[in-house]
Amino acid sequence: MRIGVFICHCGSNIEGTVDTATVAKASLDFPEVVYATDTMYACSEPGQDGIIQAIKDKNLTGVVVASCTPRMHEPTFRRAVERAGLNRYMFEMANIREHVSWIGKDREANTNKSVDLVRIAIEKLRRDAPLSPSKFSINKRVMVIGGGVAGIQAALDCADGGLQVVLVERESSIGGKMAKLDKTFPTVDCSSCILGPKMVDVAQHENITLHAYSEVDAIGGYVGNFQVQVKKKATYVDWTLCTGCGACMEKCPSKKNPDRFNEKIGPCTSINIPFPQAIPKKAVIDPTTCRQFVKGKCGVCAKVCPTGAIKYDMADEIVTEDVGAIVAATGYDLFDISKVTEYGGGRYPDVITGLQYERLLSASGPTGGHIKRPSDGKEPKNVVFIQCVGSRDKSLDRPYCSGFCCMYTAKQAILTKDHIPDSQSYVFYMDIRSPGKMYDEFTRRAMEEYGARYIRGRVAMVYPKDGKMIVRGADTLAGTQVEVEADLVVLAAGAEAAVGAPKLAEKLRISYDKYGFFMESHPKLKPVETNTAGVYLAGSCQGPKDIPQSVGQGSAAAAKVLALFSKDMLESDPQISRVDIKRCVGCGKCIITCPFKAIKEVEFRGQKKAEVIETVCQGCGLCTSTCPQGAIQLSHFTDNQILAEVNALCQS
């Protein structure tokens, strides 16, 4: 091998504390190095041209650049050596900026350390092999998991882009949390008026297949070729026959069940269509409360159904969908307010969540849009809003800000005044977080035009007394204790990862944080990608988001899918594991541990062997450290390469 070494000054960033000329000179003593120089900005156009020229002039077959972190410019230099005719993997970097020049001021030590880092890069390069990607075909269908506003947007954009879309929704209707909202901030326009048409578009779009009341059961395959098993839960109603007329709901004798769509502050029937604008508008029987199931006799709905759609013997059904990409848009759930015992949520009926309050405000809610408190149905005059319940609270293990609560609280304060002109709202807050277009103006309106009294401080406790809820807290601006006699207390419950999110993440083989939110590939530059190729994120499943952000992410995820599907063939990253079939004893330890199911057992001349599925392997190398005989090696990070680095460092 003929190795060229380039030591970058990075202006004064490196040269300031590293003697690059000395490092270059020292490099010449290392094996197979035929050329070494220092260079002002290796990544600049002249810098890259210098590398390309040297490759040609000196017949270099491998290049080491010592400069910044490879996480920054490795792709840049790989492209450069490729332009000069080398394989892009015949290249290594030594990080002498972030790991050397920027963290120490001792020029002698830094120079010396840089030589060491160049040396291990050379030793690794000497054991590099040219790698080339392979190509495979893709299935241009996409699955969107979750039919909230983010999922709806992603599905519509993909469908409009000409893709076949499979939309999977856990509930019997799409719409998600947004469908439960009365109005939206900061425009105070009606939530169902702006969401409804989009839901109808989903129903009518010829490219969209909707599986409502369904969940993802299992996922196999890899980017371009996933197989997803979808469990269609039994609805006990044949949806091909159901017309959504609602006759069954009128006659159902079991009427007092907590209505999940109404956040359990209103009753519903055992056979139910959750709300008038539901898509699909089909009935579902809840077998845990239905008399036919619980008592074994009733059958009223079956008698009244004009189309004979009721099927008490229906069972769950699994359908398999083949898709090439998956968008996860599973949204969020609310923090359980009963965990904050001092506020009495769950114990006192008049302490409710913001989402429950939305249902009280909504004209299609259980009170027909009249604010009536749950305990006695009276119209409240004093309403206290408490923010950050389950947000920004380390003691509850919820240190993060849920982001949208400040805004919906301001909206609810405004709506309270609209509904009950002689009412007074109080808002206990920690800080007001309203960084969005027209957002801060909106919270100001709540205070200035609608007279909501904002009190900066935490509430210590809420307790009932003589038909009122006494809210005691601190006013940290006035430095006093305050007590408010409230008729109704609304807790701005924080957002949590959706129930079951970690399980879905494991099926998708994507990471999730300790709170269950899915991990994006890069917090700034890859916000809707994941570390599993072909799986994208939209909306609050990645972290709490308001509607505009969720919609934006839905479109962003769709754009990623459309870009992925713009090619007919995909290239796989060649930095993957490969099996030396002679050394493999077929024990399958790599198969057990592979996080991506990227290794399969094959028969080779009657013997069991492991084989890497190139398109699935993500290149983590867990298999390589698992295999005792070293039969499976991660290309570009082989045992021999790491051993060579170790040996280079341990030579005295």
Add this chain to the structure above:
Amino acid sequence: MPVLTGKELRIVGFLCNWCSYGGADTAGVGRFGQPTDLRIIRVPCSGRIDPLFIAKTLINGADGVLVSGCHPRDCHYAEGNFYARRRLEVLKRFLPILGIDPGRFDYTWVSASEGQRWQKVVTVFTEQIHALGPAPRFDAVSADMLAKAAAGALGQGGNRVAA
């Protein structure tokens, strides 16, 4: 000129590319000053780190080895660090029976955003290795000790009194 004699000790780091290597980058970007002893070997995932690499590094004369990966649950590859945690803990407990001070090896978790944590880890670990001093070398055991080993006279407390 591998280490600056009298100033540095030989400390080798194995860092996963996605979290800890990025954390070390973040520390650099933030100019969080650190001792210069550590040399970092980049690997894709802490799960790639065969404990034998660490044993080999220490047996071959390194004074310290530091491994760092993504925090549990944050692994770029979903599970690699969970396997690594088990394997590295087993190794840490194994080293002393070979005659290697377990303080010469540590593993930890540092995310790409935790530049300050990385600075602290490197500083504390380097101090820890300097406190232990240069590692006794397997190929430089004293004749006196070898004679004791041959006579089956180790572990009688004699050496520890002398030390």
Add this chain to the structure above:
Amino acid sequence: MSEAIAYYPGCSGLGTSKEYDASTRAVCRTLGLDLVDIPDWSCCGSTPAHTKDHVLSAALSARNLQLVSGMGIASAATPCPSCLTNLRTANHRMEAPAMAEKVNKLLDAPYAGGVEAISVLQALVEKVGLDEIKAAVRTPLTGLKVACYYGCIMNRPPELMAFDDCENPMAMDNVLSAMGATVVPFPLKVECCGASYGIPRQDIVARLTGKLLDVAKSVGADMVAVACPLCQMNLDLRQGQVNRALGTNFRIPVPYFTQLMGVALNVADEELGFGQLCIDPRPVLNKALSGADAQAKGA
């Protein structure tokens, strides 16, 4: 029969809350919980010690824990939440080796840790158990409406006390429910009574205690059961002061929960010391019980 537990009555148990001490001993004896006195126990240091010096405060408590350790007993129970706080704090602080060393220098015999300090309430719930307590009831407190008042330090700070919910504890509620009483939901069960401000600032105690009594009355409680000698004093002894300061007319009995348990377990009246309280609960108690009795007969 449960294991033996060392018993640390605290200084109030020998003075202002003799009836708490006596009823605790009687109730535990009846339930088969073996309380063993700690020979030569000393004051836990109360509030003054830890305000002045953490090492001294820990040493005062550690001395007692060390004595228990020497008895070969693993748990010590105290009726007083303030003593409990000091004992548990000493254990917690001495987990730090540096602190343990300083404290042990002050002690005749070093304390190596390992003795768990719990409240009598916790001992009853965990060492005896609600089922056994319920089975031992002879005279159910049927018809008695009682508010359970835990005071502010019985369960707090939660990471130190590690028992029950710190904002809405239920242990005493459950015990008195098991006795047959009707436990009314009392939202202020962990609110401060004013504690030792009863001496320098009676106005503060009048306001805080007044609120407790007011809410207890509004939720329909016949009496307020307590578990803390200082709370008991503020609510009972100072009820007159409250009435004068606020212009109210409260006359709510404030017995210790152990006294009420004693009634239900048929402990002899003289062991329960109701006469030591300012407002004697017995008339209200008898009225409630006979009312229930009459109702039962009528039905």
Add this chain to the structure above:
Amino acid sequence: MSRLEELKTRIKEALPGLECVIGWQKGYDPLHNTPLFMRTDADVDKLEWGPLNVHNPAVYLPTFTGKKVGVVVKGCDSRSVVELLQENLINRDNVVIFGMPCTGVIDLSKVKARLAGAGVSAGTVTAVTDDGKTVSVTAGGQTTAMPLAEVRADKCGRCQFPNAVLADAYVGDPIAPAAPAAAADADLAALDAMSVPERMAFWRYHMERCIRCYACRNACPMCVCRDHCIAQSREPHWLTQDDTATEKLMFQVVHALHLAGRCTECGECQRACPMDIPVLALKKHLNRTIRDLFDYQAGVDPQAIPPLLQFKLEEDNIKERSW
């Protein structure tokens, strides 16, 4: 019919469907039994049972991949079979396990030491008898009686699995396990008692004696890499062929760490060592760690996944250090 005869009958019944059945036979002198590969009824008649059956026949099973074989096991051997099954290194359908209760096997080095103490050479043994409690060795015309409890292998004194943990044909009534050992074995205890630098000297001394014959590896039933052991490969190139104590120690570390969570402590590595190097102590130490960390023993449950091939989101016994 004696138990051994019954066992032979069972093997003969099964033999027609099997490539062979692995057991033990009398060896080159009365003190040494050696492995036996039974292919005919006549072979079966050579089968031996008793304290001289020191070898672990499980070591041969992976070499019969694809063929159906039988194996006669002591309790400890059965754990190796189970571990091989756990690791998918042999196929359950292709192995028939024959077991009998085992009361322990001798440690040849202890017997030789006894004989040396009595002034006779182990090379002159003419007869060995045992009654289940005492082994009597006749050498140089002189008979030395040795209580089995004193000359048996360390592992037998604390054996928790005297009966096969898995068997298709089991002859005799299962016997009770020994009391679990209260303290570590003497070899491990000796290492525990040393300071860390002393241990380095200890291994340096023994590694200098090592002749790098790989007998320890070849006798190990779990070392299935065989010709592909990384001790001798170039790709990957873990070890050089330099005859240094460092390289030899590294090989022992490779062997031990490759066995972490897999070793059933059958002791074959140490028994096979011609230099009597206490290499088993490394594995005992690792097994202690595995037990402490994961509450796990290898080769007990055919369905169990070895601890280093799995994980828990929250580990029970691993605590992250703080900085």
